[in-house]
Amino acid sequence: MTSKVVVAGVGMIPFSKPGKSDPYDVMGAEAARRALADAGVAYPAVQQSYVGFVYGDSTSGQKALYRLGQSGAPVINVNNNCSTGSSALWLAHQAVASGQAEVALALGFEQMNPGALGSVWSDRPDVLGAFAQVRDEVAGVPDPGAPPAATYFGAAGQAYVDEYGIDPATFAHITVKSRRHAAANPYAVFRAPLTVEEVLGSPHIYGPLTRFQCCPPTCGAAAAVLVSPEYARRHALRADVVIEAQSLVTDQPTTFEGDPRKLVGYDMTVAASRQVYEKSGIGPEDIGVVELHDCFTTNELLTYEALGLTPEGTAEKFVLDGANTYGGKVVTNPSGGLISKGHPLGATGLAQAAELVWQLRGQAEDRQVAGVDVALQHNLGLGGACVVTLYKKVDG
Template sequence: MANRTFVVGVGMTKFEKPGSREWDYPDMAKEAVGKALEDAGVAYERVEQAYAGSAYGAMGQRALYEIGMTGIPVMTVSNACATGSSALFMARQAIRGGLADCVLAFGMEKMEKGSLGTGMGKSKVSIIDHHLNSMVAGRPWEMDKAPMPQMFGNAGREHMEKYGSTPDHYAWIGWKNHKHSAQNPYAQFQDEYSLDDVKNAKMIYDPLTKLQCSPTSDGAGAAIVASERFVDEHQLWDQAVEIAGHYIATDTPDSFADHSSIRVVGFGCSQRAARKAMDEAQIGIDDVDVIELHDCFSANELITYEALGMAEVGEGHKLVDDEATTYGGRWVVNPSGGLISKGHPLGATGLAQCAELTWQLRGQAGGRQVDNARVALQHNIGLGSACAVAVYKPAS
């Protein structure tokens, strides 16, 4: 039987606009990991393994030199925008398999200003070549110089054509997440905007305006993951949060079978990962109270409502009409402000989501606290393609 796994400490830096602060990835890691260790009340010497997430290849070993040099195994993980959640997934595997009792997962990124490219680097093969080719096949769309907004914007257009959502639905999601972030001191943006502000902002790729798109960001996040035995020995039950289910799904042929932009940007991955994680946790989506969802663009948040089972396929915009995904609604989605407003340093995003949901289940989220939060769900997707979904519950 697999061992139960708990988050016992979390920490993160404030997410920053690239170039706004004189720091590098070891500084980010020192701050985020230091906070997580302090939160757990655990010395770094008790950590037996570490998994470091960086989509751009910053070395976890070097980052941890600022924390200590204890000779433990340190693995650097890269998995597109799902990098941070992948580091967490691997840390949990080590605990569940009985290979360690205390493991560190952290993620960090120092990014360049401007829109993300295709992720090619020096290779002639893009990590999203299948996705781009499928997107343009049979459609009158030329490849845009900024492929990510185009891909998710086209998914929004497809939803509008098929199911009747409108640009106003996507704008509301941007408005909601900016409003949520005003209560988050770690967020890159903490400004509230009117709905008209969001709708009238610079158009990035129709229907997505600038205030519906996640920015490039610098920052780091960390989590200390422990076994039940470790939690018991160190009397950490009052702060422990169980990772009750966690799954990472990748593409299958149906992602590209019918050239659907909705499927290309990860609908199937999200659906499969969510089902697996919720089945492991023995819950359904109606049991969930608070969700951190990968809103790299507002269109993806709406589409993911359907992938997670919060709405039937084609009816995600009805949740917007009912304001069902904010305070006072059925779920609170992205109380942190999400990627759109909190920021999106690729390797750190999944650990920041973990930190937010841990704080929510502990009742430590301050002005953004969700009332009576008992079950939390994390969704983190990276084209290339991978989707991680985790379910959290208070320790019992």
């Protein structure tokens, strides 16, 4: 296993509302082109490609990449719910780290429909059936009209409110911060500022969640080119950002022990981040910028603690003190995150990767976090999978 894997190039396209985007294959091809151009690598040099999407036919990855050419190299299609993009990145990282490939492409895209996520396959067992059973036993059976994902994350937020007695309005401050960050991001869908009053005054969804606290369905694509250090040297590629450590974990029995917070991946996040901290020798106190999975404001707040950015029970103070933004302890989601940038499921993890690579290179323009040399990424999918990745700036 090589000790480091170089992120030679990243690329993404501006995210858009459903119905406003190009078809998935056009979006995916363009994101891949941008990443390859950023890396200075021609597509025929790619030895393996991992392509993530959730809503699409099998071999949609080939459909997108064939727009770049038919090289004959393997294309592996990946679906791991909302952690799909980072799962593709994890596989590409493994391929290069193990020596199976010197150049690997991770690509993610999604062409989504308007409205809340729902099950496509009604003629077979629901993959979240066990999760729903626990949710219903603990939080009560939700109204049939409630968006399914919001019921899980809303119940998790309510459980936190009940334990620590925080003001539910705290969650709304996260959206305000998210919009403020997104205003500087040309790739983000929702860039207009919001006040706490406007967030709280938007339609109620479930638990403490209102509409402006929920990520929207979005279309988009993003990609990353990973290479070995030796390949980067031979071809004089930029090699100043590496994946220092990475972990992908799935659920353990604690997920189903009756705490809604565990249902939405709290323990997975704890486990994955601890593995990354142990592998890298870098702790949460060293992190200055993080892109984390803020599909709902409640999950962003929970994730502060799960990643160890602030002790358990202190997330409200973390938010209200501004520790999660510029001038604070750790700038969280400088891109605007899923809530404001958008959440095209297959692309999200790779969009997070692009943002953090730009941050470490000093290319984030008006979003730039000063003086960062390590960056943390967290991408979560119910069902479940959690990927945590630590990037580091090095001489290269």
